[in-house]
Amino acid sequence: MHIEKPVLGDITQGSIFTAANTENYSEKPTWGLCITARCDMAHENKVQVFNYIPIVRYEDWILEDGAKILINRIKCEVEATAKDFLRSKGKADDILDFYPPNQILNTFFPENLKFKEITEKLESLKLLQNNSPSKIDDIKKITIGKNKTCEKFLKELWSNQLSGYYYLDDIGETEFGSKSGYVILLREVHHVPKKTAKAIGNGILLDGENGFEFRGNLNSKIFDFSYTIGVLKSPWIEHLMQQFSIMFSRIGLPDPTTTSLTNLNKATIHE
Numbered sequence: 001m002h003i004e005k006p007v008l009g010d011i012t013q014g015s016i017f018t019a020a021n022t023e024n025y026s027e028k029p030t031w032g033l034c035i036t037a038r039c040d041m042a043h044e045n046k047v048q049v050f051n052y053i054p055i056v057r058y059e060d061w062i063l064e065d066g067a068k069i070l071i072n073r074i075k076c077e078v079e080a081t082a083k084d085f086l087r088s089k090g091k092a093d094d095i096l097d098f099y100p101p102n103q104i105l106n107t108f109f110p111e112n113l114k115f116k117e118i119t120e121k122l123e124s125l126k127l128l129q130n131n132s133p134s135k136i137d138d139i140k141k142i143t144i145g146k147n148k149t150c151e152k153f154l155k156e157l158w159s160n161q162l163s164g165y166y167y168l169d170d171i172g173e174t175e176f177g178s179k180s181g182y183v184i185l186l187r188e189v190h191h192v193p194k195k196t197a198k199a200i201g202n203g204i205l206l207d208g209e210n211g212f213e214f215r216g217n218l219n220s221k222i223f224d225f226s227y228t229i230g231v232l233k234s235p236w237i238e239h240l241m242q243q244f245s246i247m248f249s250r251i252g253l254p255d256p257t258t259t260s261l262t263n264l265n266k267a268t269i270h271e
Contacts (some may be wrong), residue, residue: 003235004174006228011050011201013038014237015192016171019206019218019226022054024064029222032053033184033232034197037242048196053244054185055171057178059136065165065185070153074146075125082118157183163247166240174232176222184245190234192217203227211260 006015013034020032032052040047062070082101083093095104103121109115125142133139143150156162166184171177192200195218204210204227206220218226232240 001170002168002233003170003230003261004233005172006201006231009201011197011228012231013241014232015201015228016055016230017052017200017226017228018174019053019220019223021219022185022215023188025054025060026219027221028056028060030219031171031174031182031229032190033240035189036103048194049191050194051189051191054190055168056185057176058167058180058183059178061165061183062136062139063133066157066183067128067139069162070139070150071125071128071142073149073153074142075122075129077149078118078121078125078148083114085115085118097262137187138182153271160239160243168232168241174229184240186247189207200226201228205214 003016011017011034015034015038017032017034018029018182020030022028022030023051031054033055034050034052035051036047036050056064058066078150079096086093086095089109089110091108098109101122105119120143128138128142128145146153153162157165157167160166164185166186167181175207175229196204196214199214203225204214204218205225206215206218207224213227220226
């Protein structure tokens with residue numbers, strides 16, 4: 001619905017192509033979405049490079065960037081549960097900042113099944129933080145008992161409210177496609193020379209003699225042919241660019257003093 005077929009020889013803002021480069025997914029299928037302004041692309045000599053942001057499959061993203069976010073959220077919740085438990089037993093909750101959970105367990109609560117369960121959860125989360133999960137079953141295990149946290153996280157992604165990422169359920173007909181959708185990495189801006197971008201519009205056989213000069217700008221580990229597979233239509237491309245712009249132009253302000261809030265309350269609320 002939001003993807004239209006590409007025009008042979010044409011590459012424009014919203015064009016999606018195969019064999020794009022990424023930082024953490026070089027061994028996985030990756031695509032690129034062109035973000036260079038249409039007006040720049042329309043003028044032959046205005047720009048010498050075309051910018052794009054990578055697209056990866058959801059099933060690859062959830063084991064890399066997605067896993068880091070979800071694991072951290074669940075870990076924060078489990079740590080909060082651990083601190084509540086410690087306070088309920090008359091212990092200072094900040095001992096978690098100085099001693100590992102298993103040492104606290106063995107020292108103070110060796111027979112307590114609840115804290116033992118909390119400790120095991122924290123240890124498994126720490127292990128996954130240090131070594132990225134290798135399969136979706138690893139993610140499913142850590143979400144046991146944390147369905148609401150996981151559902152909230154996935155809804156943020158699906159509704160494009162997860163900062164730094166943009167979800168699409170489809171990007172067009174392609175090899176190595178996904179049934180679970182795709183995630184655009186908004187923070188990871190790449191570029192290709194204008195000559196490469198023009199060649200992508202017509203299709204480049206990367207393992208052929210004519211494709212040799214383009215291999216340094218593209219990822220030929222998975223795809224041996226780089227070409228446009230679709231174009232993100234309006235208003236989706238405008239919405240994506242809006243999300244992209246907001247992310248890079250956010251302005252942080254110091255919190256206002258509570259004095260002004262107190263004055264507002266006094267002026268408005270009857271005591």
